[in-house]
Amino acid sequence: MAGRFQQYLFGYVRIRISGPFTEHFLNNCVRRGIRLWDLCPVRAGEYELCLFVRDFLKIRKLVRKTGTKVTVTHRAGLPFFRSRYRKRRGLILGFFLCIFLLHLLSGRIWSIEFSGNQTCTDEALLKYLGENNISCGMKKTQINCSRIASEIRKTYDEILWASVSIDGSRLRIQIKENEYRADAGKETDDDPSSASWKGFDLVADLDGIIREIVTLEGVPLVEAGDSVKKGEILVSGQVPILNDAKEVTGYQFRRADARITAEAQIVYHDTAAMSxxxxxxxxxxxxxxxxxxxxxxxxxxxxxxxxxxxxxxxxxxxxxxxxxxxxxxxxxxxxxxxxxxxxxLGLQAVQKILSASFSRYKEDLEKKGVEIIENNVKIYTESQEAAASGKLKVLTPIGVSKPAKAPASSEEEKEKNTWDLQKQ
Incomplete structure (x- = not known):
């Protein structure tokens, strides 16, 4: 590799020699320190070989002395390239200008890409970055990826995790949003280190009958076969601590988690105009x-x-x-x-539109892990519009995470028990 670079840098020629004393010519070249390579015979008394341009100027005396005929067959290297484009200065200037611009542009950020964000739009995030002097065209050396990720997490409560990286001239920002974020004004409810944190319960988000429950964290309050109403606690995030007498002495607060499947009914309604x-x-x-x-x-x-x-x-x-x-x-x-x-539109065309919309709805349910076990959706037509309406009986995952309420103190529990005894 180094030899080829040297050949290109100093330039070389490939020549063909012929005559009665070609071997004598070659011996004299070696004796004078002239470097020869790629020597190969062509026919009797003729050879082809390569040598540097500076050495080519030294063989004139040897050529006359040995009566050798020399023919140049190929020229290569930087000296010939420079001579060829000597008058085309604009082309050479453009080449170096292009290299300079590529070097200059590759050191800057020219696009910002977001992924994983749903509630936070790209426009809102771009506006926030712009307010913090982070925009397209700035130098890569001015970007602190860890600081940007940290500031995004601090500014947006709904963002649980953020990663910032540089890929070529693109700034990639990957975001993971918090699916269990609390309401505004309760920022400390989602922080386990906060004194006001009382855990999270798993609450039913619709009416149904529990068919399967596998508790991963917390205390289950329902079992398979139970009917539940929307808003009812399924798994409590407050785990009681019992003493030897089986009395509650305190609570451990956890984020309740479970895989729960329930049988429920979903009301479906969709309309389509007859024109x-x-x-x-x-x-x-x-x-x-x-x-x-x-x-x-x-x-x-x-x-x-x-x-x-x-x-x-x-x-x-x-x-x-x-x-x-x-x-x-x-x-x-x-x-x-x-x-x-x-x-x-004809009746068949409207039915086709409603059926296609219902098929997409079923595909969305399947992506969410919902299984349809009974379909009572029918199509009704009127003069102005048609409607697909009915109920679906489904097996669906159930339960959403919500902040738990503070448990009653031991004194309140005693008062409640005393009041219950008095009533009895």
């Missing part, structure tokens, strides 16, 4: 092409119009080189006018 609007698009349309470089936007054309009815669509594509996102994008926007016409 639809059909759009007939005109052949004329407004078009705008644009090119955006950083914060500068260049537009060609426009979509300003006086159309009564029209639709708008477009696209934008960012340029990138591998994982290097460039601050350059281009795209197009179109405004297409149309003439609306109301079309009456």
């Amino acid at each position: 639809s609007v059909e759009k007939t698009y005109d052949s004329v349309q407004k078009r705008e092409n644009f090119l955006q470089v950083g914060s500068f936007r260049f537009s060609f054309g426009g979509i300003q119009n006086n159309y009564k009815n029209w639709t708008f669509w477009g696209y934008e594509r960012h340029l990138s080189i591998g994982s290097l996102d460039l601050p350059v994008s281009y795209g197009c926007r179109l405004a297409s006018p149309y003439t609306p016409r109301r079309k009456t």
Whole structure:
């Protein structure tokens, strides 16, 4: 590898020698310290070989002395490249300018990507980062990934975990939101180290009959076969501590967790109009092409119009080189006018629309782990609209986590027991 680099750096030529004393010529070259390589015979009395450009200038006397004929067959290396493009200075300048720009752009952040966020929108997170002087175009060396992740977790209570990393010229922010976050004003309820933390109960989020329960954490208050109402505690996060006399002396607070399956009924209702609007698009349309470089936007054309009815669509594509996102994008926007016409749908078409919507609803239920065991949904038609309505009997996971209330003190329990005895 080093030898090839040296050959390219100093330049070399490949020559063909012929004559009656070619062997004598080769011996004299070696004796004078001229480096030869890739020597190979062509025919009787003819050879091809390579040597450096600086050595090629030294063999003139040997050529005349031995009567050898020399023909250059190939030239290679930096000296010849420089000579070839000596007059094309713009090309060479552009090459080095391109290298400089790539080096400059690769040291900055040109896009910010979020993943895992549901309640916190990309726009809100981008606005927050901008307020903290974190935006596209800043240097990578100015970004402290751990500090950004920590500040995001402190600012947004619903974000449980955040990870910030740099991938090429892209800033990746991965987020895990807290599914069990408490209401606003109760920030300490979700902190086990807080003195006001009393654990979390698992509460029924719908009416049903318990079919299976596997408790992972906490004290189960229901068992298979029990009927429960919405809001009823299924598993308590307050584990009682008993003494030798089986008396409650205190509580350990936990986040209740269990796998609970219940049989429940879900009411389904969906409607569809018996007519639809059909759009007939005109052949004329407004078009705008644009090119955006950083914060500068260049537009060609426009979509300003006086159309009564029209639709708008477009696209934008960012340029990138591998994982290097460039601050350059281009795209197009179109405004297409149309003439609306109301079309009456047949019964089969409406049934097809409602059936497709119901199929998507069932697929969403299956993704959530819900199993349909009885389907009583039917389609009803009227003059203006049709409806798919009915009840579904399902086996569904049940239970949501909610902050537990503080347990009654021992004195309150005694007073309650005394009052119950007096009533009896």
